Amino acid sequence: MIWRAAALLVCLSLAPAVAQTPGVPFRIAVIGDEPPGCSAALTATRGAEAYTGHLAARLKQDVVLCAFPTRAAVAAALADGSVDMGWLDPAAYAPVANKVRPILTGREAGTPGRSMAMLLVAASSPGKDLASLSGARVLLADDRTVGRDIPLQALADAGAPTDSFLVEAALPGEEAAAAALRAGRGDALILEASAWQRLCVGDAPDKKPCADLAELWRGRPTARLAIAVSTAMPADRRYQLVGIHVPLHLENPRALAWIAADLPGTGLLDPTEAGALTEKAP
Amino acid sequence: MLLLGTALLLGLTGCGAGDRGGKLEGWRKDVGTLRMGLTAGEENSVSLGRWRKFEAYLGGITGLPTQLYQASDYNGIIQALASGQVELGQMGPAAYAGADALVGAKVAPILMARSNDGTSGYYSAIAVRADSPYRSIADLKGKSIGYADFNSASGYIYPRWKLREQGIDPETHFGSSGISGGHVQGVLALDNGQFDAIAVVASGGTPETGFTAGALTQLARRGLIKREDFRIIWAEGPIPNSPIVMRTDTPQEFQDIARGALAALPYEDPTTWAETGQSPGTTYVAVTRDTYRDVIAIREAEIAERRTRPAAGDKAP
Numbered sequence: 001m002i003w004r005a006a007a008l009l010v011c012l013s014l015a016p017a018v019a020q021t022p023g024v025p026f027r028i029a030v031i032g033d034e035p036p037g038c039s040a041a042l043t044a045t046r047g048a049e050a051y052t053g054h055l056a057a058r059l060k061q062d063v064v065l066c067a068f069p070t071r072a073a074v075a076a077a078l079a080d081g082s083v084d085m086g087w088l089d090p091a092a093y094a095p096v097a098n099k100v101r102p103i104l105t106g107r108e109a110g111t112p113g114r115s116m117a118m119l120l121v122a123a124s125s126p127g128k129d130l131a132s133l134s135g136a137r138v139l140l141a142d143d144r145t146v147g148r149d150i151p152l153q154a155l156a157d158a159g160a161p162t163d164s165f166l167v168e169a170a171l172p173g174e175e176a177a178a179a180a181l182r183a184g185r186g187d188a189l190i191l192e193a194s195a196w197q198r199l200c201v202g203d204a205p206d207k208k209p210c211a212d213l214a215e216l217w218r219g220r221p222t223a224r225l226a227i228a229v230s231t232a233m234p235a236d237r238r239y240q241l242v243g244i245h246v247p248l249h250l251e252n253p254r255a256l257a258w259i260a261a262d263l264p265g266t267g268l269l270d271p272t273e274a275g276a277l278t279e280k281a282p
Numbered sequence: 283m284l285l286l287g288t289a290l291l292l293g294l295t296g297c298g299a300g301d302r303g304g305k306l307e308g309w310r311k312d313v314g315t316l317r318m319g320l321t322a323g324e325e326n327s328v329s330l331g332r333w334r335k336f337e338a339y340l341g342g343i344t345g346l347p348t349q350l351y352q353a354s355d356y357n358g359i360i361q362a363l364a365s366g367q368v369e370l371g372q373m374g375p376a377a378y379a380g381a382d383a384l385v386g387a388k389v390a391p392i393l394m395a396r397s398n399d400g401t402s403g404y405y406s407a408i409a410v411r412a413d414s415p416y417r418s419i420a421d422l423k424g425k426s427i428g429y430a431d432f433n434s435a436s437g438y439i440y441p442r443w444k445l446r447e448q449g450i451d452p453e454t455h456f457g458s459s460g461i462s463g464g465h466v467q468g469v470l471a472l473d474n475g476q477f478d479a480i481a482v483v484a485s486g487g488t489p490e491t492g493f494t495a496g497a498l499t500q501l502a503r504r505g506l507i508k509r510e511d512f513r514i515i516w517a518e519g520p521i522p523n524s525p526i527v528m529r530t531d532t533p534q535e536f537q538d539i540a541r542g543a544l545a546a547l548p549y550e551d552p553t554t555w556a557e558t559g560q561s562p563g564t565t566y567v568a569v570t571r572d573t574y575r576d577v578i579a580i581r582e583a584e585i586a587e588r589r590t591r592p593a594a595g596d597k598a599p
Contacts, residue, residue, distance in 0.1 A: 058538060060535075110400070146399050193563025193564075194401075197494050197563075198491060201494060202503070204505065204508065235343060239539050242541075243540065243543070246393075246545045246567075247541070271542070
């Protein structure tokens with residue numbers, strides 16, 4: 001395996017290329033004021049040696065940084081194959097959603113990240129969608145971030161009228177909160193997924209503890225930033241990138257630190273679903 | 283074949299070899315077949331049949347013929363991984379410690395499950411029949427206890443270590459002990475009166491919230507027992523969740539792609555993920571040997587303590 005670092009002191013053409021073609025470097029988009037284009041010099045000026053070196057060794061391919069002025073430009077480059085990987089936000093992602101997909105998001109160590117939540121209503125409730133929850137009295141079972149802030153954000157991202165929700169302090173646990181919902185002291189109940197599991201998954205084949213409740217929604221918050229690649233990237237390469245990045249904080253903290261500069265709050269990287277950057281219309 | 287007992291071969295997928303006209307190249311040729319051993323995890327007992335889609339998922343991404351095996355006991359998966367008969371293994375933490383003791387850095391934990399609320403551990407519980415008079419460990423003085431397996435963290439090593447920490451010598455406190463052969467077997471043995479108490483896995487919660495997974499709950503959900511017929515009188519932990527363990531002498535490309543495929547599964551295919559017994563919102567996180575250093579040390583301490591005991595024939599009746 002040979003990579004010719006010195007030979008990369010050129011601005012590479014931004015014409016589309018297949019990342020795995022021998023001799024073609026793996027191109028990572030970065031945003032900045034540098035002249036647009038790919039340059040080996042960017043690795044040094046950006047302090048990215050730890051990261052690009054780690055990735056190059058694992059991909060068995062040269063890795064080069066490519067400067068772009070905006071995330072929208074990065075998105076366009078991912079879509080037309082000019083770069084292989086870059087960081088996008090939902091706004092930049094939207095116009096290229098049919099050609100690009102997120103693969104990784106950052107999370108602070110020890111935090112829930114983009115945890116999953118569910119919203120339940122009484123089965124007899126007339127409301128059948130999130131829009132029907134305008135002005136709803138929303139019950140919580142948990143005042144922690146995972147039980148309150150993250151689910152509310154996820155619901156807002158999904159288009160729920162969360163600004164109109166009447167939300168009080170959390171009840172002491174999912175059983176108490178479900179009892180309140182059943183007693184009519186609330187219109188909807190938000191549960192993080194572990195609490196939902198405890199409440200709604202019975203311990204006998206015929207036990208359906210939430211049979212009198214209806215799940216109106218389940219989901220995760222939209223990612224604020226995500227590492228994205230072209231949908232044309234071969235699947236094994238995409239999963240290889242995930243497999244390299246998920247343990248990066250353990251294997252090469254300096255490399256992860258470089259990524260964290262572009263993904264604030266990143267202590268480690270998680271995989272993500274294809275729709276993570278998609279903002280749902282209300 | 284060192285997988286003891288019955289090894290259930292699920293068969294080849296149509297991926298990989300078929301896509302390449304049956305010819306593997308590069309690192310795929312070096313690996314040949316992806317063989318993964320399962321003990322269905324300490325904290326997640328799911329029958330092997332529900333792993334079919336998982337097998338297809340893994341094979342489709344890696345491009346390798348993929349075979350899953352379920353070892354009949356913990357030692358089966360330890361030996362299979364240590365000897366290189368499988369490239370991947372899902373095993374309990376103490377079983378990984380056993381493999382680590384055998385072959386050191388030739389095996390490494392790569393991923394473990396993390397619950398939606400951010401917790402990543404499970405518990406060892408001592409359970410009794412609900413119609414028994416036993417409500418504390420003190421009540422079990424002179425009674426019989428069943429352990430799951432010598433290589434089980436929650437079912438043997440951890441409760442014995444924790445009881446000693448609490449000033450109770452499991453060798454002298456209980457009147458007798460036995461090995462049931464597994465967590466499911468232990469629950470069934472307790473149900474039919476073979477033991478007064480068992481050490482068993484409890485997961486999907488804490489002693490404060492209650493447990494939504496583990497052997498008692500899983501068997502109850504299958505209708506084999508009634509959960510209310512059993513009572514947990516002691517629970518300690520958390521023990522780090524069961525790792526996916528990989529042979530480190532496999533090609534790096536294989537390691538990265540397999541780890542990526544596994545880590546992405548909860549997001550890419552939540553249905554298949556759920557069929558492996560995982561709860562909604564649960565994901566995988568990266569781990570290293572350091573994650574299991576306490577379990578490794580506890581296992582070593584148990585082995586050292588076992589060596590100091592007199593042989594069974596020397597004990598006074």
